[in-house]
Amino acid sequence: MTLIAKLKIGALPDDKPVKLSFELPASVHRDLVAYAKALAGESGQPVSDPGKLIAPMLARFMATDRGFAKLRRTRHSPTDGQE
DSSP: OOOOOOOSSOSOOOOOOOOOOOOOOHHHHHHHHHHHHHHHHHHSOOOSOGGGGHHHHHHHHHHHOHHHHHHHHHHTOGGGTOO
8 A cells, every 4th residue: 555645735736927117196105105114214225126026015915815815715625617
């Protein structure tokens, strides 16, 4: 009998960056710059490009959105054949 160990991690995700181009309202850009300055003041590390904050902000937003999490659970349930 052959035993197959279940590993704690599965397939590695495709983490190749995807480049997007979009416009922000001026007020949102000002807030993003202000956020970068506040973060730099708090961490002691300057943020050279405030645009680099967008991806972690979006990731955090989606990770904490309960409605989105529920939607993902229902769409990726093991019974629907998708994973």
